[in-house]
Amino acid sequence: MTTTTTTTTTTGTATGTATRAVTSAAVPGSAGAAAGVPAARPATAAGPAAAAGPATAPGSRIPTGASGPYAASAPGPAMPPSAAAASPASAEPATSAEPAASAEPAAPSPHDPCAHGFLPERPPVRSMIGTWTRLDAMARAAAIAPDREAAVALVERAHRADELSALRQRVSRLSLRNAEAAAMRIAVIAVSCGWCGLDPQAPAAREVADGAFLDLWAAIAHRIDHDQFVALPTLALHNWVPERKPRRHIPIDQLARTEVLVPIVRWAPEGQPLSRLDRLMLAATRLEAHGIWLFRLAETLAGRSPDDSSTPTALRRLVRVQHALRAQLLAEAAELTAAPATPQQRAVLGALAEQGALEPPVLQAAEAVLGIGGRRMGEGRRQMMRRHLPAQHRAWLSAMDRHCAPVRTLAHRGGPDAAVYREAQESLIALRRTYTALVQAAARPTAGPLTAAA
Numbered sequence: 001m002t003t004t005t006t007t008t009t010t011t012g013t014a015t016g017t018a019t020r021a022v023t024s025a026a027v028p029g030s031a032g033a034a035a036g037v038p039a040a041r042p043a044t045a046a047g048p049a050a051a052a053g054p055a056t057a058p059g060s061r062i063p064t065g066a067s068g069p070y071a072a073s074a075p076g077p078a079m080p081p082s083a084a085a086a087s088p089a090s091a092e093p094a095t096s097a098e099p100a101a102s103a104e105p106a107a108p109s110p111h112d113p114c115a116h117g118f119l120p121e122r123p124p125v126r127s128m129i130g131t132w133t134r135l136d137a138m139a140r141a142a143a144i145a146p147d148r149e150a151a152v153a154l155v156e157r158a159h160r161a162d163e164l165s166a167l168r169q170r171v172s173r174l175s176l177r178n179a180e181a182a183a184m185r186i187a188v189i190a191v192s193c194g195w196c197g198l199d200p201q202a203p204a205a206r207e208v209a210d211g212a213f214l215d216l217w218a219a220i221a222h223r224i225d226h227d228q229f230v231a232l233p234t235l236a237l238h239n240w241v242p243e244r245k246p247r248r249h250i251p252i253d254q255l256a257r258t259e260v261l262v263p264i265v266r267w268a269p270e271g272q273p274l275s276r277l278d279r280l281m282l283a284a285t286r287l288e289a290h291g292i293w294l295f296r297l298a299e300t301l302a303g304r305s306p307d308d309s310s311t312p313t314a315l316r317r318l319v320r321v322q323h324a325l326r327a328q329l330l331a332e333a334a335e336l337t338a339a340p341a342t343p344q345q346r347a348v349l350g351a352l353a354e355q356g357a358l359e360p361p362v363l364q365a366a367e368a369v370l371g372i373g374g375r376r377m378g379e380g381r382r383q384m385m386r387r388h389l390p391a392q393h394r395a396w397l398s399a400m401d402r403h404c405a406p407v408r409t410l411a412h413r414g415g416p417d418a419a420v421y422r423e424a425q426e427s428l429i430a431l432r433r434t435y436t437a438l439v440q441a442a443a444r445p446t447a448g449p450l451t452a453a454a
Contacts (some may be wrong), residue, residue, distance in 0.1 A: 113295040116253045117288050118361040118393050123252060124238045125181035126264055131170055132182060134163045139185035142192040144269045147344050151192035155210045164212035171219040179223040184238040186217050187230040188265050191348050196230045197355050224390075231357035231388030236281040237288060239264050256289035267345055276341040276442040277349060283332040283438065284360050290328050291362030293321045298369045302403035306410045306417065315407075315420045322366065322427040329434045337441050349443045358439055359385050361393065366428050368400035370421075371408040 128136045138158055145151040158164050174182060190196050198205040200217040221227050242259035250258075261282050268275040274282075300314045352358050364386060366372075386394050410421035 113365070113393075113396055114299050116251060117292045117295050118233065118365075118389070119237055119252050119256065119285075119288055120177075120180065121252065122177065123241055123255065124184065124264060125178060126241050128178065128181060128185075131166055132174075132178070134158070135167055135182060135185050138163075139188045139265050142189045143265050143267050145192055145344065146342070148192065148194045148347070151189070152194075152210070155189065155193060155213050159210050159212045164210075164216050168212070168216045168219050171216070171223050174223060176224065179220060180234075180238055183220050183224055183226070183229050184234050185265065186220050187234045188239075189213070190217065190230045191235070191351060192344075194347070194351060196351050196357065199227070226390050228387045229390075231355070232281070232284055232352065232359065233361055233388055233390075233393075235352075236284040237361075239281060240285050253289045253292040256285055261285060267348075268340070272340075274339055275345055276336055276339045277345040279332065279336040279339050280349070280439065280442040283329065283336065286332070287325060287328060287360055287435075288362050290325055291321070291365070294318065294325070294362055294366055297321065298365055298400055298404070301369055301407050302400060303406070305406055306413070311407060311410075312417045312420045315417075315424050318366075318369070319420070319424050319427045322424070322431050325362070326427070326431045326434050329431070329438055333438055333441060336438065341442070346443050349439070353439065353443070356385050357388055359388070360435065361389060363428075363432055363435065364389070364397060365400065366431070368397045369404045369407070370425050370428055371401075371404070371411070372425055372428055 127133075138154055142151040142154050145154065155164075171179070171182075187196075190198070193209065195205075195209045198209055198214075200209075200214040200221065205214055221229060240256070240261045241264055242255060243262050244259070246255060246259060263274070263278050263282065266274070267277040297314050297318050301311065301318075304311050304314070349358075386397055389397070407421070410418045411425075
């Protein structure tokens with residue numbers, strides 16, 4: 001009996017000793033932890049979300065100014081923003097749902113203008129696959145059609161072959177990126193046929209355009225949540241690819257600035273030099289890529305007081321950016337003027353200009369900051385110009401209208417700060433005149449140099 005009692009006591013003592021060792025290892029800084037025993041993972045405080053710090057706090061806003069994390073790079077196609085934010089949480093199992101959920105709000109928006117302006121998040125789709133190759137081929141044929149009647153005949157032929165209805169049934173299966181690629185091809189066909197000013201859902205449109213094509217057009221517009229997409233933002237910013245694939249992933253704005261760009265759907269036949277319309281659309285894309293700093297300066301000026309010491313500094317930088325954009329357009333002018341142009345291409349440009357559909361988004365961003373557009377064309381006219389942009393881009397411009405209102409009060413003041421503001425306005429006016437001259441040079445031959453018009 002005595003021996004049995006002693007054995008039981010010894011076993012209990014050993015068990016208690018082991019329990020205390022494990023407990024001490026679980027407490028940071030305890031003797032067990034110092035002895036090299038692996039510490040148990042805490043339930044909340046040291047979880048993935050806590051290790052991430054303020055960047056993953058729910059509702060936190062990632063800095064997006066000129067010195068923010070987007071100044072150098074943007075999320076690449078290999079890891080979308082949602083996956084990038086979720087990867088730290090999925091690396092180790094969390095003990096509650098809160099840490100995993102808190103990582104998602106910190107993911108950067110794919111359409112953050114400070115990340116890549118109004119350029120798409122990734123390079124546009126070069127070639128569509130499956131049944132959508134028919135739309136690809138139709139857009140390429142319509143772009144090089146000799147006149148509108150030939151382009152309309154292509155659409156009617158596709159209608160008779162039931163190709164348009166087959167595509168219409170597959171719109172809901174498209175990813176958003178492929179839907180934007182399809183929208184660009186729909187826009188090319190629409191302007192080639194002279195239908196750029198139509199509302200595909202209006203009954204009167206069926207008296208002018210093919211009904212099956214209008215149904216496909218309306219379905220694509222619903223898929224991308226953008227009704228008025230037949231304009232320069234779609235025809236230019238979604239119709240380019242680098243001539244050669246870069247060796248490494250680089251931000252899309254840097255890709256569009258540094259690489260030689262070629263159109264996906266050419267307005268000139270294959271094997272022939274790029275047309276003026278091709279070069280104008282590529283020039284608008286490069287203008288957007290070079291204008292990324294303007295978007296970041298707009299965010300810097302948003303909400304700033306006109307008496308803030310950083311306001312004139314940002315305005316001076318804005319002047320330099322606008323001068324650089326104007327120099328970029330002047331550099332594009334020589335090649336554009338020397339490029340060939342057909343009557344059909346000039347008709348396309350004329351129709352787009354008549355609809356106010358040739359406005360570069362970067363110029364609209366500058367006007368939202370400096371207020372020139374609202375004073376020159378009126379609020380209603382300015383909103384008409386913005387209707388060709390996606391909803392999130394229109395919302396950003398409206399926010400800039402509101403948040404930059406204090407800075408615009410410098411227009412009614414005197415002194416050095418007001419002089420810098422007026423210089424920014426004058427440089428924007430010169431930039432817009434240069435762009436207008438470039439459009440005129442693309443639409444018809446001009447003997448005079450571009451600088452005379454600017």
